[in-house]
Structures are given as C-alpha cells and as structure tokens.
C-alpha cells in the first residue's frame with residue numbers, strides 16, 4: 612500500500628467533496644455518502660495527530676502536544692478509539708473481527724501509545740512537548756529501503772550482505788528515499804550518517820555569515836536608495852520586468868507546485884512589461900517584485916563587487932532588509948507543513964534573490980569589462996586611411 616496515496620484519500624477535502632456532492636448537488640450516486648465522509652474526516656484527524664511536526668500547526672490536531680493539551684488528547688483518543696472499534700464492513704461485521712483488522716488495530720495501538728507517552732514524558736515534565744512525527748517508523752522504513760537497494764533490491768539479504776550495506780550507508784551517504792518508495796520524507800530528520808565533515812545548515816549560514824559587515828552608514832545609504840527606487844517609475848518598471856524573467860525561470864524549475872504558482876500572476880501594471888509582452892512574458896506577483904526591489908536597492912548600495920562570496924553577502928544583506936511577515940501570505944498555510952527554520956517561503960525568497968543578483972552581477976561585470984576608449988573608434992578615419 613502506498614501510504615502517501617492513502618493519506619491523500621482519507622483527507623478532510625475528500626470528506627468535504629463527498630458532502631458537497633451529496634447534500635448540495637444531490638447527485639444520486641452519492642446518496643448515503645455521509646458515513647464515508649465521516650470516516651475520511653475521522654481518519655484524517657487521527658493521521659494528523661500522529662504526524663505533528665511543526666509548532667505552528669493550524670488545527671488542534673496538527674499542533675504539538677503540550678501539557679495543556681491533556682484534556683483534548685484524552686477526549687480525542689477516547690472518541691477515536693470508540694469510533695474505530697465500531698466500524699463495520701459491508702456485511703455488518705465489526706471490522707476488528709475480520710481479516711482486515713490490522714490497520715484499524717494499528718491506529719488504536721498508536722493512539723493509546725501516544726497517550727501513554729504523553730503521560731510519561733510531557734506530563735512528568737521530561738519534555739516540554741511531543742511532536743509525533745518523530746516517533747513514526749517512516750525513518751526506519753526509508754532505512755530499510757536503502758538497505759534493500761544496496762543489495763540489488765533483495766528483500767531478504769543475508770547477514771553478510773546486510774553488514775556490507777549497513778557499513779556503506781554509514782560511511783558514504785545520508786539516507787534518502789526514492790520517489791517511488793512507500794514513505795516520503797516529510798522533514799529533514801537525519802537518519803543514519805557519520806561524517807568527519809562539519810555539517811552546517813546552509814539556510815542559517817546565510818543569515819549569519821556577514822552579520823559584522825553591515826555598518827550603520829551602509830544601512831542609511833540603503834534606505835535612501837530604496838526610497839529613490841520606489842519614487843522612480845522607470846527603475847520600478849525595469850525591476851518588475853527583470854522580476855518577470857525571474858518568476859518565469861522559477862515557475863519552470865520549482866518542484867513544489869504551490870510555490871511555483873505563487874510567483875506568477877495574470878495581470879500586471881508594469882508599462883514596460885505590458886509594452887514588450889507579445890504573449891510569452893511572465894508577470895511577477897507583487898511579492899516577487901517586492902523582493903526584487905529590495906535586491907536592487909542592495910545592488911545600488913554595494914560598492915565593491917569583486918570580493919569573494921559576493922553573492923552570499925548580497926543575499927544576506929537583502930534577507931535582513933525584507934519583512935518576512937508581509938511576503939507570500941498566500942503560502943502561509945502551505946508552510947505549516949514544513950521545517951519552521953527552512954520552510955518553502957524562505958527557500959523561495961533566497962532563490963528569487965539569487966536569480967535576480969545573478970542577472971545584475973552579469974550585467975555589472977559585462978559593463979565593467981567593456982573597453983570604453985577604443986582607439987579604433989576614436990581614430991577610425993586616421994587608421995583606415997593611414998597610408999593615403
């Protein structure tokens with residue numbers, strides 16, 4: 612069974628769709644769909660509670676279990692278990708008495724275990740909260756998948772084969788699951804990895820690396836430049852035009868559909884873009900334009916482009932001048948499913964900045980390298996007609 616497909620089916624959106632078809636559209640074939648809708652909704656809530664991985668979860672079921680959640684957890688576990696143990700199959704036999712009982716029993720056992728863990732760890736004060744995804748066996752399954760892959764997809768490796776595979780995995784690579792595997796990694800939990808290299812989190816790196824380089828004078832200059840750009844229609848239009856190129860490029864390369872959707876829009880007020888557009892240009896959203904405008908102000912403030920790691924410096928300076936709370940609000944729901952320190956919004960903003968700076972740095976370098984005073988240009992007549 613593909614877990615990810617099951618999770619998509621037993622979701623509240625499927626439940627809503629079923630109820631919509633039954634109650635509002637009155638489609639005959641959806642008559643009596645209510646029980647199925649309830650089933651989907653309940654299973655969805657149980658899945659959510661057993662998969663919490665972010666502090667900022669939107670529903671109660673997606674939030675971590677704090678001390679204060681005791682009452683909620685007890686009620687939820689009780690009602691869920693009584694629901695799961697009363698589900699019957701189409702013949703009216705209790706599902707727990709049939710051969711298909713495994714999944715239902717599994718959920719009941721998980722719920723009881725989570726409640727007991729809560730009592731032991733959170734209520735006693737050992738942990739401040741419990742994120743249940745960390746308890747899931749996804750990580751173990753991915754590890755097994757990686758071991759199987761090493762042995763030429765052998766389902767039952769010998770002890771010797773397992774030892775070899777384990778050693779190789781330990782030393783050579785961080786475990787990553789493949790696209791077609793049963794489980795997909797939902798966060799970046801490190802599973803089995805020994806390395807002599809110091810591992811750094813690249814996203815945090817960027818924020819800290821150039822902390823000391825940003826002087827108050829530069830900051831003042833930046834604000835002046837930023838206001839200048841905002842007041843100049845021409846620069847605004849050009850920035851938006853480049854932003855359009857950036858969003859087109861991101862739209863084509865981003866793996867995440869929701870993020871890719873958030874960079875382009877169907878209408879734009881940019882005169883330059885509308886003028887040049889013959890149907891093929893992408894129009895950037897307001898958020899992309901905002902990020903690019905800040906990037907342009909940073910470019911205008913920076914004076915020395917020949918230092919090492921200039922890209923990192925520019926990105927970190929721009930990140931510090933962006934107000935993350937007002938950017939990509941349409942993705943705030945989407946980001947609740949991700950690592951709070953390295954969610955898609957932050958990654959997306961970094962990508963936009965990187966693409967924008969790449970274009971601008973290329974331009975700056977090419978203008979700098981141009982020989983402005985060509986002798987042939989100046990003395991063209993003299994050189995051409997030298998012998999006459």
Ligand SMILES: [Zn+2]
Pocket residue numbers: 867868869870945955
């Ligand atoms: Zn995304």
